[in-house]
Amino acid sequence: MDFGFSAAEQAFAEEVRAFLRAHPPETFPSDGTDAGYGSGAHSRTFTRALGERGWLSLTWPREHGGQERPMGFLLVLLEELAAAGAPFGPLAGCLQVAESIIRNGSETLQREILPQIAAGLATFWQGYSEPGAGSDLLALETRARLEGDHWILDGRKIWSSHAGIATHGTVLARTDPASTRSRGLSMLMVDNRLPGLDVRPIRSLTGQVYHYEVFMDGVRVPRDFIMGRPGEGFGQLLRGLDTDRFWGRFYKAPFLRRILGLLVEHVRAERPDDAVARHRLAHAATEIAALRALFRRAAWLIERGLPATGEVSAAKVMADELGQRVLSLGMELLGPSGVLRAGSRAARLRGEIEHQYQTSWGHTLAGGTSEIQRTTIAVRVLGLPAEPRVRG
Amino acid sequence: MMDLSFSPAQQLLQQSGRTFLQQRCPLERVQEVALDPRGFAADLWKEIAALGWPGLLISPELGGSGGSTGEALALVEELGRACFPSPFIASAVVATTALGLAGGRRARDLLAALAMGERICTLAVLEEAGRLDPDALTLPIAAPGRVTGRKLFVPDAHVATDVIVLGRGATGPTALLLPMDRAGIGAHALDSMTGDKLFELELTDVAIRPDDVLGAPGGGWALLGPAFRLGALARCAEMVGAAQRVLELCVEHARVRVQGGRPIGGHQAIQHACADLYRDVESARWLTWEAEWTLATGRPDADSAVAAAKAYVAEASLRVARRGHQIMGAIGYCEEHPLHLFHKRILAAALDAGDSTRHLDAVAKSLGLP
Numbered sequence: 001m002d003f004g005f006s007a008a009e010q011a012f013a014e015e016v017r018a019f020l021r022a023h024p025p026e027t028f029p030s031d032g033t034d035a036g037y038g039s040g041a042h043s044r045t046f047t048r049a050l051g052e053r054g055w056l057s058l059t060w061p062r063e064h065g066g067q068e069r070p071m072g073f074l075l076v077l078l079e080e081l082a083a084a085g086a087p088f089g090p091l092a093g094c095l096q097v098a099e100s101i102i103r104n105g106s107e108t109l110q111r112e113i114l115p116q117i118a119a120g121l122a123t124f125w126q127g128y129s130e131p132g133a134g135s136d137l138l139a140l141e142t143r144a145r146l147e148g149d150h151w152i153l154d155g156r157k158i159w160s161s162h163a164g165i166a167t168h169g170t171v172l173a174r175t176d177p178a179s180t181r182s183r184g185l186s187m188l189m190v191d192n193r194l195p196g197l198d199v200r201p202i203r204s205l206t207g208q209v210y211h212y213e214v215f216m217d218g219v220r221v222p223r224d225f226i227m228g229r230p231g232e233g234f235g236q237l238l239r240g241l242d243t244d245r246f247w248g249r250f251y252k253a254p255f256l257r258r259i260l261g262l263l264v265e266h267v268r269a270e271r272p273d274d275a276v277a278r279h280r281l282a283h284a285a286t287e288i289a290a291l292r293a294l295f296r297r298a299a300w301l302i303e304r305g306l307p308a309t310g311e312v313s314a315a316k317v318m319a320d321e322l323g324q325r326v327l328s329l330g331m332e333l334l335g336p337s338g339v340l341r342a343g344s345r346a347a348r349l350r351g352e353i354e355h356q357y358q359t360s361w362g363h364t365l366a367g368g369t370s371e372i373q374r375t376t377i378a379v380r381v382l383g384l385p386a387e388p389r390v391r392g
Numbered sequence: 393m394m395d396l397s398f399s400p401a402q403q404l405l406q407q408s409g410r411t412f413l414q415q416r417c418p419l420e421r422v423q424e425v426a427l428d429p430r431g432f433a434a435d436l437w438k439e440i441a442a443l444g445w446p447g448l449l450i451s452p453e454l455g456g457s458g459g460s461t462g463e464a465l466a467l468v469e470e471l472g473r474a475c476f477p478s479p480f481i482a483s484a485v486v487a488t489t490a491l492g493l494a495g496g497r498r499a500r501d502l503l504a505a506l507a508m509g510e511r512i513c514t515l516a517v518l519e520e521a522g523r524l525d526p527d528a529l530t531l532p533i534a535a536p537g538r539v540t541g542r543k544l545f546v547p548d549a550h551v552a553t554d555v556i557v558l559g560r561g562a563t564g565p566t567a568l569l570l571p572m573d574r575a576g577i578g579a580h581a582l583d584s585m586t587g588d589k590l591f592e593l594e595l596t597d598v599a600i601r602p603d604d605v606l607g608a609p610g611g612g613w614a615l616l617g618p619a620f621r622l623g624a625l626a627r628c629a630e631m632v633g634a635a636q637r638v639l640e641l642c643v644e645h646a647r648v649r650v651q652g653g654r655p656i657g658g659h660q661a662i663q664h665a666c667a668d669l670y671r672d673v674e675s676a677r678w679l680t681w682e683a684e685w686t687l688a689t690g691r692p693d694a695d696s697a698v699a700a701a702k703a704y705v706a707e708a709s710l711r712v713a714r715r716g717h718q719i720m721g722a723i724g725y726c727e728e729h730p731l732h733l734f735h736k737r738i739l740a741a742a743l744d745a746g747d748s749t750r751h752l753d754a755v756a757k758s759l760g761l762p
Contacts, residue, residue: 385657
C-alpha cells in the first residue's frame with residue numbers, strides 16, 4: 001500500500017509550487033466569481049498561464065498534443081493549486097471536455113477545440129439542467145434537428161456555471177424527435193458567439209453571478225460539432241459521470257485544509273485559550289484527512305480503470321457536507337466579524353469565510369444533489385431495489 | 393502514482409483469515425464468549441496459533457513469521473469483520489511490539505512462547521483516571537523493590553500468563569514484565585457491557601527483581617508509546633472490519649425485510665441511511681490505510697496521522713453501529729441478534745489505545761494549537 005506520489009510527481013509538485021511562489025495567485029486578475037469548490041476564481045490570465053506551461057494537457061495522448069503524463073501529475077497539480085488558493089476555476093471543466101473530445105471525437109473538435117483548451121483559450125459551460133429537468137435530467141426538452149450542414153438548436157438551459165464568460169457550451173439536446181428518455185440524446189459543442197444564443201446571468205445569494213440561464217433560439221451549430229455520433233449523448237454522460245464528479249471535487253480536501261489553516265491562525269491570534277475551538281478544529285482536521293483518503297482511493301480506482309461509482313459519490317457527498325460544516329465552524333469562530341464582506345472594516349481573513357460559507361450551500365445541489373448521490377450508492381453499489389418510477 | 397492495492401501476502405491473510413473465521417467462529421460462538429463473564433475461546437486461540445497469527449509480528453528467529461504491520465492490519469480487519477473474541481490486539485500487537493522494542497532475554501523468551509501460542513501477554517497501564525498518558529501514571533515502581541497498587545482496564549487478565557505493568561519509576565515511566573502467577577498479583581473482573589473481559593489488577597507487595605524491568609528504567613514510554621500507536625491503528629482496522637459487517641447486515645436486512653408490499657430498502661429513507669454507512673466505512677478504511685502507510689514508511693507525520701485515524705475511525709464506526717440499529721429495527725435490539733456484538737466491539741475498540749479526547753489533543757498539537 002503506497003499513498004505517496006512518485007519522485008517525478010513530487011518533483012512536478014515542487015515545480016508547481018515554485019511557479020506559484022513566482023506568480024502569487026492574488027496577482028492574477030479575476031473575471032468570474034469563486035464558486036467555492038476549491039478551484040478559486042475564474043481567471044483567464046491564470047488559465048492561459050497554465051496553458052503556457054503545458055499543464056492543461058498533461059495527461060492527453062501525444063497525438064492530440066498532450067504529454068501522456070500519468071494521472072498522478074494531474075492530482076498533484078490540482079492539490080497544489082488548491083492548497084495555494086489559485087484561481088483555476090475553469091480547469092475541471094476543461095479537463096472533462098478534453099477527455100470527452102479525445103474519447104468520442106469528432107475529428108473536427110479534436111482538431112479545432114483541443115489546441116484551444118491546451119492553450120488556456122477555451123473554457124466551458126455545461127448545458128445539462130433545464131427549468132423542468134433538474135435531478136430528473138432525462139425530462140429535458142432542448143432539441144436539435146439537422147438541416148443541411150447544421151444542427152438547429154432550440155431550448156433553454158439553466159444553472160450553467162460561468163456561461164457568460166466561457167467560450168463554449170456542451171449542450172445535451174434531443175436529436176431524435178421520436179425518442180424518449182435516455183435514447184436519442186446528443187452532446188453538441190456550442191460556440192458562445194453563435195447568433196441565437198442569449199446568455200442571462202442569475203445573481204446568487206452571495207450577491208455575485210456564477211450561474212447563467214441560456215436561451216437557444218434557432219442556434220446553427222456546425223454538423224460535426226458533436227461529441228461522437230448522434231444518439232450517444234446519454235452514454236457519454238454516464239461514462240463520464242464518475243470521473244466528472246471526481247475531477248469536480250477532488251481538490252476540495254486540500255481546499256478545506258487551507259480554510260482550516262486560516263481558522264487555526266485566527267484562533268491562535270485571537271482566542272488562543274479557547275479549548276472548545278481547539279477541539280473542534282482538530283475534529284475537522286480528522287474529517288478532512290478522511291475525505292482526502294477517500295478521494296485517493298477513488299483516484300487510484302479511476303487510474304486503474306476500475307469502477308469507482310460508490311467511492312466517487314460517497315466522496316462528493318462527504319466533500320460537500322463537510323465543506324458546509326467547516327465553513328459553518330468558521331462563521332462561529334469569527335464571531336460577529338464572520339459575516340463581514342471582504343474590504344469591510346473589521347472583516348477577518350479577507351472576508352473569505354463569509355463568501356465560501358455562502359457558496360457551500362450550493363455544493364450539495366450542484367453536480368447531482370447529495371440525495372441523488374446517496375440513491376446512486378444505495379441502488380448501484382449496495383444493490384438495494386430502485387424506487388419505482390412514476391410516469392407522468 | 394500511489395498504489396492502493398493489497399500485496400499478495402495481505403490478500404492471502406485476508407482470504408485465509410476470512411475462510412477460517414467463517415468456518416470456526418460463527419456469530420453464535422462470538423455471542424457465547426461475549427455473554428460468559430470469563431469467556432475465552434481457548435480452542436480457537438490454539439488453532440490461530442497453529443496458523444501463525446499470534447506470531448505474525450514476531451521475528452522468524454523467535455519462531456514468528458516476521459510479517460509487516462500492513463499484513464497484521466489486513467488480518468485484524470478480518471478479525472473485526474468476524475467480531476473474533478480474543479486477546480489478539482493486546483497480546484499479538486501491543487505487547488508484542490513493546491517486547492520487540494525492549495529486547496533482552498526475558499522479552500525474547502516470552503516472544504518465542506507468544507509466537508507458539510503457549511503464552512498470552514496483557515498490559516496494565518491505565519489507572520483510575522482512565523487516561524493513556526505517561527503523566528497520568530501514579531503506581532510507584534522500584535526495581536529492585538516491592539510494588540503495591542492498582543491498575544484498571546487490564547484486558548484478558550483471566551487468560552493472560554504475563555503482564556506488562558507501566559508505572560512511575562524514579563527516572564520516569566518504567567515498564568515491568570511480570571508473570572501473572574507472581575505472588576501478590578490478583579485480578580478482579582470489571583463488569584463491562586461490551587463483552588470485553590476487563591480486570592482490575594491488584595498488586596500487593598509484589599517482589600520486583602532487577603530483570604523484571606522491560607527496557608531501560610525510566611524508558612517505559614519509549615516502548616509503550618510506539619506499541620500503543622500500532623495498537624491504535626490495529627483498533628482502527630478492527631473497527632473498519634466490524635463496521636463493514638454492520639453495513640452488510642443492514643443492507644441484507646433492507647433487501648429482504650418486506651413491509652407494505654416491498655422491501656424497506658426500496659425506500660429512500662433506508663437507502664440514504666445505508667449510503668451513509670457505506671461512506672463512513674470507506675472513508676474510515678482508507679484513512680486507516682493511509683495512516684498505516686505513514687507509519688510503515690517512517691514519515692514524520694505518522695504520530696498525528698495515526699491519532700487522526702483513531703479519532704475519525706472511532707467516530708465513523710460508531711456512527712455506523714448506531715445508525716445500523718435504526719435500519720435493523722426491533723430485531724436488532726434483541727440479544728440474540730448479532731448487531732449489538734459489533735456495536736459493542738466497536739465501542740470497546742474506540743476506547744482502547746487512547747480514546748478520542750487523547751487523539752484529538754494530538755491532532756490539535758500537530759495543527760499548531762498547543
